Amino acid sequence: MSKGKLKFGVLAVSAMGMGAMVTNPVLADIMKAFPDIDPTTVMLISGLPSLFIVFFAPIYGKLTQYFPKKALLAFASLCFVLGGFLPAFMTHFTLILAMRCLLGVGLGFLMPMAADLISDFFDGHERQTMMGFQSAFTSIGGIMYQMAGGFLGSFGWNHAFYAYLLGVIIFLAVHFTLPEPQRKTAPQGEKLKMPGKVYPSFIALFAFQMILFILTNNAAVMLDGEKIADASSIGVALTLMTVGGLIGGFFAGKVMRVLKDYTFTLLFLLFGVGFGIGYTSYTLAQFFVATTLIGLAMGVLVPSYWVKLSVTVPPPLVALAISIGVSAMNIGGFVQPYVYDGVRKLFGLQIGRDSFLVAMIASLLMAVFVLTEAIVAKKGSLRDVSAR
Known part of the structure; x- marks a missing residue:
């Protein structure tokens, strides 16, 4: 066809x-x-x-x-x-x-x-x-x-x-x-297992969605509570995140090809920059920039992980790996309010603006996590090549 x-x-x-x-x-x-x-x-x-x-x-x-x-x-x-x-x-x-x-x-x-x-x-x-x-x-x-x-x-x-x-x-x-x-099946008599190297991807997808939901759950609290914007303007800000995701999605393939192993590191850094701008925003225009940048990172990061999972696991397990990734993301979104509430009480933070500071720090920590994973994976690949 x-x-x-x-x-x-x-x-x-x-x-x-x-x-x-x-x-x-x-x-x-x-x-x-x-x-x-x-x-x-x-x-x-x-x-x-x-x-x-x-x-x-x-x-x-x-x-x-x-x-x-x-x-x-x-x-x-x-x-x-x-x-x-x-x-x-x-x-x-x-x-x-x-x-x-x-x-x-x-x-x-x-x-x-x-x-x-x-x-x-x-x-x-x-x-x-x-x-x-x-x-x-x-x-x-x-x-x-x-x-x-x-x-x-x-x-x-x-x-x-x-x-x-x-x-x-x-x-x-x-x-x-x-x-x-065509259905992909394992060779007869062979039992396939999910490779251990995919689990950092599941962790990253879980963390990504949890960080993202800090924006969707706290934007209105911050902007309305500080009299920066009304409900309609808050809707525009969140729509700009979706538009950023739309634009990022269309360019995701090119970004993956250029950044290669460091795609995820730079995307989490961009995530952190977006939340940093959101934390320091006292005008609606600044917040619009923040949500657009967060959306751009979102639009590239998720499909990049689907590509990574699809080439990391054996073909018969691709559907299951992507499904687990989807579940990890939804778990992250579901538990976000409870996790942030615990962090807020532990450090004496407020809902609203302080949540963006937490999201920025979490994004930077994730950038370090995925960079470390990329370096370890690269060294492992080099050892495998040398062994052959």
Whole structure:
């Protein structure tokens, strides 16, 4: 089939990966519709899908060894559409939460599937470029779903859930443009294990998402609390992060080829610079620069790790490795508020601005961590070459 159709089919899967964001613009309206439900519980509408991604992404990785990926795509799309769309007709809050869990199951399959399919169909520089495009299309999907949710939600909070019908169109487009990839299996009688050298990548993805969520969870607290910006301007700042991720994704392949082994070190340093600017920002324009830089680093870092995992593990384990990486990221995002709360109490810090200082220091420590890993890996490779 034509490379154009193949690329379209693979990238279209990425557009569904940020589907949980549909409800973000209408959370306040849902709180008003359910005044007897604690606001923290209502916020589970946004958070529950991420929790289910943690558990179901690795399940996807294991199932790829036994089932066709197009069948798994059909199952994931069904969970995505039903779990996303059915709350439009529900008035019982518990049922809505149950549907958000079903949505999380679908996303747990779809998020690693996007990068996994790229590793199936593309190699070398083309794989690097496509992984970057996958990150960009994920950002496009996030923008698309948030805008659709906000527009439809203006007619009533339950109308926002109609946005999930876009999943039907995307599924049909992917189903008819994407061939079934050849299943990769281990040689008969050989039991494959996950190489030990991939675990630092899982740690880095966990830390990256935990640091990133410091921005999304504390931007409004800082900007609104210090009277720097109102809600609409805060929304623009976070949108600029997504736009930065979109731009970074499109150039990720070139960045990987230029920076090579030091890609992750320089990206975590850029992450640190962005949070440093955020910490010292007392004007909205400065904060816009901070979120854009953080977004740029995000847009390159994630696809770079998918490329690294896809070439580090044996081909039959690529889907599982990427799935574990997705889970590690979602665990990092989920535990971030609790980890920062512990750090804040330990050092007597405040919520808001001080969190950006913590994120900057954590980013610089991660830059040292990934640099050390790169040096150790390089020495190990040289020893292997000498031994041969």
